[in-house]
Amino acid sequence: MFRLIIDFITALSKLLWPILAFVIFFTLKKQIIKLLPRVKRVKIAGQEIELDEAIDKFQESVKKSTDEIPEQPTSDEKEEQAVIRSVAQDPQMGMVILAREIEKEIRNLYATMGMLNERNYVGLRQALEVMIQKSYIPKHTAASLEIFQNLRNAIVHGKEVKDEKEVIRVLDIGMTLLQTLRAIPHETNIVYHAEIDLFSDVKCTIPVNDAKGLILLTISPGGVEENYRIYPTTKIGYYKKGKQVSWEWDLKKVWLETWYKDPKTKEIKQAWNSSGNFIGRHVEEL
Structure with a gap:
């Protein structure tokens, strides 16, 4: 009988111990979590550093980037709102969207x-x-991009980042980096008029059959000067008014002196003395 009582107590203790441990954990959860070591490290330039330090480095680098390119463009409200909405629902998804926009801007450049x-x-x-x-x-912009890529990988693919405040802080700095990329001076070319008839004589009586004229609105790197330039292209029927295009040429195909009629004034103008084949693509397709 005594042996049965001992066996019963032993069995009961085995049953109750997990329940007791469960109760203790949830009662003291906050204190226990504070005592646990937090493995939050990110590899930057081949060295592992604490996440907070990595974010500080990112912020400092982006600040130097904005100093390199002082004039920042106005932000794209649609993209900012997309990031903000995703942050409200899922900060990590916001990081994915921001990374996508930064990569798109690099490819566009x-x-x-x-x-x-x-x-x-x-x-x-x-x-x-x-x-x-x-x-x-x-x-400094290049250095900022490298740090961002490492932080993005740690946040999206890693398991060590649990504090959403840190993710939101990276997003905030990352938005500044995106605006800095957009401020890098570069010429912008936008389709103004396509499918212009070309002629090989000054009186515009002999048509050029293997190409059409494409007028581009070219905006200077500083955004101050605007010029209209016409080029020959064999991509007939492709270009859409208002679309930004990449700067690509096929120099195997060349046209010598060519004329056209201005689509607005109908005045006969010389298009060029010699030009290669413009084959740029709509930037949004790249």
């Missing part, structure tokens, strides 16, 4: 600066390396 050369795709790292090498992207 690469294309509009004439480095795409008819390729359908260029890796982000390759595009960055080329633009940094050519000094199109200032050094």
